[in-house]
Amino acid sequence: MxxxxxxxxxxxxxxxxxxxxxxxxxxxxxxxxxxxxxxxxxxxxxxxxxxxxxxxxxxxxxxxxxxxxxxxxxxxxxxxxxxxxxxxxxPPIWYWYKDFYIAIENSRAFSLYCERVYGKDLSQHGFSNVDELHWMLDLVKLDETIQLLDIGCGNGRISEYISDKTLARVMGIDYIPEAIAQAKRRTANKRDRLCFQVGNIDELDSVGKRFNVILSIDSIFFGQDLTATLANLKRLLKPDGEMVFFCGEDLSTPLRQNRLACTVYSRSREHHQHLQLKRRVATGLRKDFEAEGNRFIWENIMAESLDDANSYDSANCSRPRYLYRIWTQPAN
Ligand SMILES: C[S@@+](CC[C@H](N)C(=O)[O-])C[C@H]1O[C@@H](n2cnc3c(N)ncnc32)[C@H](O)[C@@H]1O
CATH class of the missing domain: 1.10.10 (Arc Repressor Mutant, subunit A)
Incomplete structure (x- = not known):
């Protein structure tokens, strides 16, 4: 902070x-x-x-x-x-995200966009649609005994969805105060299993508890240094806990430097289709975003979507995406 x-x-x-x-x-x-x-x-x-x-x-x-x-x-x-x-x-993007989370709280265009792109409006700003969330939840078994930390949770609607589905105890952290305030207001009657905290990925000392699962959807790379970020997150993991990251980065060096083992699943094919869908849906909603004064959101979607109608070709994949399941290696 x-x-x-x-x-x-x-x-x-x-x-x-x-x-x-x-x-x-x-x-x-x-x-x-x-x-x-x-x-x-x-x-x-x-x-x-x-x-x-x-x-x-x-x-x-x-x-x-x-x-x-x-x-x-x-x-x-x-x-x-x-x-x-x-x-x-x-950083400049902090002010962008502040603008974004304030704007989407009452944006019908963004809500429509999320429903059409992600299959459900959970105020997503990453790349995981509902199918991908469910696929991940099938891999990582969660129940009411699990304490899960969602890093870069935005306004917490994905954290809330995960907790509603699995009953896991979820803490969400994000550095935008307005997003966390929305999350707290919305989930006031679910305090027994959901809590939210303003915090920076680079300053996690104040978290004060350990977790069975640490989840990050398209947020882990916002820290200053991936090796340090993984070291800090490793300290927040309970013995036998695991980290689950969706991202496009190659994490092999920071994982090795932290003596962390992983299984990596490619999501690049699904990602390619997701980015194409984003472009199609946003193109159809341009006027809706503009009418709300939210053209800046539309521009951001267009900038990160894919203007390429070709089907996925693994040999020429410029936007890879992975799910990493990460755990601590026992000391020799
Ligand atoms: C791409 S969005 C993903 C949001 C959400 N996980 C999702 O899938 O929709 C990245 C999120 O990370 C948050 N973020 C970026 N840098 C951060 C930092 N240094 N510390 C904490 N949160 C950060 C942003 O505010 C934003 O909510």
């Missing part, structure tokens, strides 16, 4: 000065471009959440986080550190 010493305006001012003076490239920037030339350009980072920073730069100077040189504000050493930390905790 973001350092409580700083208010939102100060966080934005730190990030702006960082972007202008010491930019860091990160993947998944969702429509934010690097190397802004002015404060105004840098504020595109915050989308509609951008605050008026007129007074805030001087506040950073008073806190010895910045200093003025001519017309420009520059970060002090302490300011640079604070800016890097704020940017790591709130």
């Amino acid at each position: 973001v350092d409580r010493r700083y208010r939102e305006g100060e966080i934005q001012a730190l990030i702006v000065l960082g972007e202008l003076n010491d930019p860091i490239e990160t993947p998944n920037n969702n429509f934010y471009s690097f190397y802004p030339k002015s404060i105004k350009q840098a504020q595109a980072y915050f989308r509609r959440f951008a605050l008026d920073l007129t007074e805030v730069f001087d506040a950073l100077v008073r806190r010895e986080l910045a200093y003025k040189q001519g017309d420009a504000w520059l970060l002090t050493k302490r300011g640079q550190q604070a800016a890097r930390q704020a940017r790591r905790r709130r």
Whole structure:
């Protein structure tokens, strides 16, 4: 979570000065471009959440986080550190996801899209449709004795669905406060088996309990470093527990470095069809998204779907997808 010493305006001012003076490239920037030339350009980072920073730069100077040189504000050493930390905790996509989860709470277009693409509206933003969820639930047996952690749970509707189906005790973690607030409100009467917490994949120390199953659907790669992420998750696993990740990454090196064993299932063929379906469904719903003022969601779907009517060809697969079932190797 973001350092409580700083208010939102100060966080934005730190990030702006960082972007202008010491930019860091990160993947998944969702429509934010690097190397802004002015404060105004840098504020595109915050989308509609951008605050008026007129007074805030001087506040950073008073806190010895910045200093003025001519017309420009520059970060002090302490300011640079604070800016890097704020940017790591709130990359551009954090503001995108904030916008997204607020928008979809009442979006009929997104609900229709989910029903048509995933077979059921669970506010999905990954690539697992209901068939894939059920397939996974057949592999990984869950019941009321199981404690499951869902990393990158969004607004928790998938976590809730899994718990409703299996009675497993599910904790969902996501770094978007609005998504977690929606999850908590919606499941207030299921507290005996569902709980949700705002948290960052890179800062899981506060989780405070261990799990039989750790699930992550298209979220594991958002951490800073996969080896460190797996090491941290391994610590949250009960003896004999397992991790279940859907993703497109090759995890062999981070798994080896953490002495973790796995079975890998290819989902690339299903994924190819899923990405084609996304394109077809979204194309038909463009006007619905636009009428709601949610074109940014439509653009995101179009960007990650597949504009290719050809059937799956394993030799030319550019978008692989896997399910990893992972467990701890006994020490020699
Ligand atoms: C591709 S979406 C998948 C959401 C959900 N698992 C699904 O399948 O629909 C990725 C999710 O990870 C969350 N996320 C991204 N980076 C994160 C981080 N560093 N810590 C915690 N959550 C993160 C996002 O807010 C988003 O809800």
